[in-house]
Amino acid sequence: xxxxxxxxxxxxxxxxxxxxxxxxxxxxxxxxxxxxxxxxxxxxxxxxxxxxxxxxxxxxxxxxxxxxxxxxxxxxxxxxxxxxxxxxxxxxxxxxxxxxxxxxxxxxxxxxxxxxxxxxxxxxxxxxxxxxxxxxxxxxxxxxxxxxxxxxxxxxxxxxxxxxxxxxxxxxxxxxxxxxxxxxxxxxxxxxxxxxxxxxxxxxxxxxxxxxxxxxxxxxxxxxxxxxxxxxxxxxxxxxxxxxxx
Numbered sequence: 001x002x003x004x005x006x007x008x009x010x011x012x013x014x015x016x017x018x019x020x021x022x023x024x025x026x027x028x029x030x031x032x033x034x035x036x037x038x039x040x041x042x043x044x045x046x047x048x049x050x051x052x053x054x055x056x057x058x059x060x061x062x063x064x065x066x067x068x069x070x071x072x073x074x075x076x077x078x079x080x081x082x083x084x085x086x087x088x089x090x091x092x093x094x095x096x097x098x099x100x101x102x103x104x105x106x107x108x109x110x111x112x113x114x115x116x117x118x119x120x121x122x123x124x125x126x127x128x129x130x131x132x133x134x135x136x137x138x139x140x141x142x143x144x145x146x147x148x149x150x151x152x153x154x155x156x157x158x159x160x161x162x163x164x165x166x167x168x169x170x171x172x173x174x175x176x177x178x179x180x181x182x183x184x185x186x187x188x189x190x191x192x193x194x195x196x197x198x199x200x201x202x203x204x205x206x207x208x209x210x211x212x213x214x215x216x217x218x219x220x221x222x223x224x225x226x227x228x229x230x231x232x233x234x235x236x237x238x239x240x241x242x243x244x245x246x
Contacts, residue, residue, distance in 0.1 A: 014043075014050040023056070030137065039136060085201050087230045089163040095222040097167045099185075104174050105131055108148060111166045111185060118159055126156060130187075140176025142214065147203070149188040151197055161190045161199065165225070183218055226243055 003050045020040075032049075034040040040054040096114055101107030112127050130149040133139065138145040150156060164187040171181035184202065190196035206212045213234050219225045 003202040003241075004084055011148045013026045014045065015053060015056065016051075020056060022167040024137070026074065034137075040149065073220065074235060084232050086163065086199075087205060087226060087233055089161060089199065090165055090226065090229065092222045092226060093168075094162065094164045095225060096164070098169045099204055100169045101172060102170055104134055107166075107170075107172050107185065108134070113162070114189070115164050120157070121156055126150065129156075138177070139178045140174035140178075140182050141169055141207075142176055142178035143207075144171070144176075144182050145180045145186065145216075147174065147186045147188055147200070148173045149190070149196065153188075153190045154192050156189070158189050158191050163188055163199065185192065195228045202233075206232060209236070 015023070017028050017031050021031045024031070024091060031040070035042045035049055040051075041059055042049045042051050044050075051199050062219070093116065096111070099107060099114070101110050107131050108150065109127060112123060112130070117126070123154055129152075130190055133151045133244045136151065138146070139148050164185075166185040166187070167186065168183045171183045174182040186194060190198055206229070209232055215225060215228050215232075219228070
């Protein structure tokens with residue numbers, strides 16, 4: 001956010017609607033909607049809305065963690081002795097192909113129908129939480145990928161963090177940041193916000209790898225996906241170790 005030109009008032013940096021929209025990767029219309037609903041921190045300066053830079057970062061940590069991790073990637077690298085690996089979170093029974101649906105809501109409904117959940121998790125409430133999160137701000141991160149997750153993961157008391165990957169039958173409009181339709185969903189169900197951020201960090205590292213992006217476009221077998229993810233994450237771990245040795 002350092003490259004944005006900010007106003008200053010009372011010793012704090014203030015951003016305009018246009019600047020905040022650019023930072024969040026959404027339209028100005030979406031920012032106005034969030035302000036109107038009171039879902040984003042904002043103040044009135046004269047007759048214009050302005051946004052405290054620090055408050056926006058705090059809001060991002062809680063409400064749009066995927067955007068915050070992308071902007072502050074290095075802050076959320078897992079500890080070397082206990083990394084959260086996508087391979088361990090995404091199991092063979094957590095991948096599904098050909099999920100039907102022509103709308104965002106239909107796709108989420110049909111995806112959540114097929115997964116196994118802990119007995120204490122209310123499937124309907126979880127679906128509502130995913131839909132509400134999408135309506136607040138899309139989890140579509142671009143490149144035909146979305147990362148649906150509950151706005152407040154701790155409310156569902158997941159016994160362990162899990163991830164599910166769905167390949168959709170149709171390309172669906174998720175109002176993604178690149179305005180392209182989505183055909184791959186990564187459901188993220190974390191025990192708490194800290195683990196959620198670490199999972200996003202691990203996913204971000206994978207998305208940076210061309211091999212992983214190609215894997216998502218060509219694979220039709222859960223075993224193949226898992227084995228390739230295991231290999232890619234192993235290679236990334238070796239790179240990190242090599243950098244530490246240097």
